Amino acid sequence: MTRYRLILGASALLGCVAGEAQAATPLIDKIVFGDAASEAAHAVDGSASEHVEAGLGLAARRLPPTGPGARFSGDLKFTLAVDPEIQNYASIRLWGGDVNDGKLTLFCEGRQVGYRHLGDVEILDIGTQAPPFAGRFTYRTFPLPLTLTKGREALDCAIRASGPYGVYTQQFETFQKPMTQPSRPVYALYVHADPFLESGDPTGQAPPLAAAPSAGPDVLDELKARVNREIDRKLAQPGPLNVLEVQFLARAAALSWTRAHANPAVARKVIESGDAFYAHFQADPKSVHVDASRTNADWDAMGPFGRALRLLQADVAPYLDAPVAGLEGAPRRREAYAAMLDAGLGYILTHRRLYTNQSMIVDLGVYWSNEGLRSLASPLARPEPAMRRFFYESMGLAPWTGSLDDAGRPTYSSSAADTGSFRSADDYRLFTKAGLSKELGFVGSYGEILDWATGIYQATASTPGGAGDPALRDQLLKMARARMAFRYPGIDAEGARTMLLEAPVGWRDPVYPGASTYVQKSGWDNTPFNVAVATRDPQLMAIARQALDDGQYYAVLRDRLKDKGQRTTIGLLDAYDEWLAVKAWPKSDVRLPMTQGQPDFVFADPEDGVVAVKNGKEVLYASLYWRANCGVNRLARFHYQTPAVDRIATIASRVDFEPSGKTCVRRATPHISAGSIPIVAYPGEEPAALEGEVLPVAKGPPEARYKDQDNPYAGRGSYYEATYGPYLIAMNAGTKPVAVALPKAAGERLDLVTRRKVAAGAGSLALAPGQTAVIYSPSRQGRR
Known part of the structure; x- marks a missing residue:
């Protein structure tokens, strides 16, 4: 005993x-x-x-x-x-x-x-x-x-x-x-001993809600003034701009309220800068993908410049057949810019990246580089469908085939020269069938990549703001709707109602709580309404109205404007026009699914091993495939919130898998359990308590090779099961049916997925491949 x-x-x-x-x-x-x-x-x-x-x-x-x-x-x-x-x-x-x-x-x-x-x-x-x-x-x-x-x-x-x-x-x-x-x-x-803690201690209660955050529509005036100040500075700046500043002017020129709109100085500045880019390229050919003025220039190369050329195609046309200024014997700009764009395109085609946001950024660089070539009428331009196919890979509509080798063949590797130590599986897709990204399991903030996905969809439109590729739109909406389950009710720092992005069950989420998020998380490069306005999807537009009605759109913009960086200025360019579109959208009763008063539901994604549950006033998130980068750790992560208590728990769980015969041994470092994120050594640090634990490695496809202990198959199971408080979650991620053994119960239970009652005496439950059961036992509540 x-x-x-x-x-x-x-x-x-x-x-x-x-x-x-x-x-x-x-x-x-x-x-x-x-x-x-x-x-x-x-x-x-x-x-x-x-x-x-x-x-x-x-x-x-x-x-x-x-x-x-x-x-x-x-x-x-x-x-x-x-x-x-x-x-x-x-x-x-x-x-x-x-x-x-x-x-x-x-x-x-x-x-x-x-x-x-x-x-x-x-x-x-x-x-x-x-x-x-x-x-x-x-x-x-x-x-x-x-x-x-x-x-x-x-x-x-x-x-x-x-x-x-x-x-x-x-x-x-x-x-x-x-x-x-x-x-x-x-x-x-x-x-x-029981991983679920009901402490019996006093809990407190939620404070009365404030009417709304203190921010209001005046933040839009501040935003417009900031953008126009930046435009004035860039147009008056002696000498050339950098690549992102050029793209900023080109995008601003399409907005009727900016001082870049119908301003001939914009095209002149873009050409002046393009000539400087070419001179730098002539002196150093690597400059197209090595550029200290921006982050990760090796991801998008000269794509932002190619985008500017396409957006300003008619305005820059009169300049293109003149030679590059300042270089003796220089070629026409048309040929010079094409050579530069083609060099950058060649580099990033051989240096694609696997994680979804990175893949999207690179493939946008690929597409916009080629669109720049097409706008120059260059014979170096590739057929548009050949470049659009990379979008299908980044959006999960086709298997990711990796970088191209010198002969233009797919390598299934991030770098064409890296196939010896890294090769993705032949059928590996960057998104699950349910629409979530795979890095390696569910990610909260890092998975908020609707901005890049929307940018991909919009890139295929023939005119700015027009309709893009319908297949990409359908996939974009699937992604957006999958993310909707991962916003839950919260109270912001001013005491006002908000919806918070779920972070505690995210593989790459080092902060708590997540940011106020409705349609999408706002970051450096995007606005909170981007995907809703781009698609005009009624559900997403209604959720955008929810953010507006809660006052959180203004609060998010206010907080974003505290960042004075250039990247934030560029990212918020479309915020004003999107606000006008959402403000004019008819009100409806549609809300985010976790909003109080909405119907109960379960969202489950066996490929990411993640579950979201709304059960009355309770919110439950679970990651049953939990930060298992290099081996099966038999751990699950829960975030369980009732009106009175918030619990975040990492607990032992059941994970069935096919063994590979290999093992992963936990390192001595107490910095990170596994993965390729850099290890930081502390002076005189104590060793990790889990040092030396041996984890079995699950079997993956024979053609796949992964390095740096980030392996999407090594810690993955075919069946997951965990019990936390009144909830038992069973998830069949494999290809064969599973019989779930049910513990004895004091009373009737309910499968929240099917809404079917499970008798107290029932000893098992059949679970088909891809199916999840969430068994709720009120008799096990012990909750407040």
Whole structure:
């Protein structure tokens, strides 16, 4: 029989009594920080921390930096009871109203529990960018490594705070930022056997909603003024512009409210800049794909210039048959620009990229480079259908065939010279049948690529704003509708109603909560209404109206305008005209599916192993294929929100798969569990608690080869199953039927997918290939 050692202070016992009449999860241990009795029972050394009273007036401890400019706090030390024979779970209790982007890390027996960045088991807390759950508590749950707990009844542990993280760097100093404030208050730490924690502690309640964010339509005036100021600066700038500035002027010229519209100075500036591009190309042929003035020039090469030439085709035509200025014996601009565009096109055709947003950016560069050649009437131009086929690959309508070799043949590799260590499967598609991107499983913010997908659709239109390829439009709408399930109700920093992008179950999401998102997430290169206005789809336009009615369109633009960068100015060019289109759209009752009052539903995608559930006032997200980059880790990730409690949990799960006979061994680094993202070494860092764990590798297609431990087959299962609280999720991702064994139940259950009742005595459930069951057991609620 399992032995539970319960070490609780007096106020901890009172906390359980004060909760509503639901059965609390049996505990192995609980520390209430700030409670003298509980801290004494756990040998808490709080000398590096501060005692505070915060959420609901409850005591807690927070960790300040060790000094001005310090990256870390001191350690909050304690002992923690565990069960030596079973899988132990730990949960931390935090206040959902905190806005603090600092980190909290747990160390036990000299080892770091969880990984700093995008690990399948995360550190104790990754911080918050906005209030994730205002007025109430939130819990984060994770498995304690068996290597730490086996044979032990107690662990010597510590919690350490640090500042926020940078990204895309291998240097400690630029990755680990200093602490600018004390950590979030830590209220309690629990150890339990059931991965679902019902703490029995007071929960709080959502605050009254503000009428709307403080931002209003005046942000559109600010946006227009900013764009026109930028146009004036660029047209008055002595000397040439860079490639993105040229594209900016060309796009602005199509907008009637800008000072670039019908302005002959735009064409003159584009030609002046084009001549400078060619001179640079003559001196350095690599300049078409190596350009310090923009990010990832090797992805789109001279595509932005080709786009400008097509958009301004009639305006630049009078200049094209004159020679390039400033070069003795220079060719006509028509031939010079074509040579430059063709060189860039040749490079990116042999350097395509696999991840979906990257593939889209490269293939837009391919297409616009060729459109530039076509607008020049160059014999170097390829037939348009030959370039459009790359769009079909980037949008998941055809298998991704990779870069071309010197003979123009597909290599199924990102680089034509890289086929020895990397080759995609022959039938690998970048999107699932349900419309989600595959990187490698579900991604939240990183999967918000409707901007690039819309750009692909719009590129195939014969005139700006016109209809594009209908097959691309259909696929674009499938993608957009699949993303709609991943926005859930929240409260923004001003206390107003919003819809938040689901991030906790995303493979590449290092922030919580996700951004306010309705139709699409606004970023550097796009507007919040882009896909809705481009397609004029009634459902998407209605959701755009929802954002407008909630006041969140103005709030998003206000926050975007705080970024003074050129890329943001370019990305918001269409925001004003799109606002006019949405404002004029008739109101309807259509809302995002997770909006309160909308019908219950289940969205399931077995290819990404992800599920979204609306069940009354509850929201449940689950990633059953969870950050398994290099092997089967048998972990699932849940985000479960009721009106009173927010829970994020990583738990053990069942994953059936066909073994390859290979294994993946967890590395010593505590930075990231697997994958090709750079590893950052910390001075004197403790090793990862999971170091050395051997993960089996699932079998993939024989022709496929993957490097850097990012393998879309290595950790993938044919069947997934996990139980969390009142929900059992079974997902058949394979090709054969599966019989799901159902546990005994105290009462009738409901399959939320089919809406069919499952009898209490039912022992199994048949699941066809591609089918998902979400079994809801009200008798297992224990919820508030």
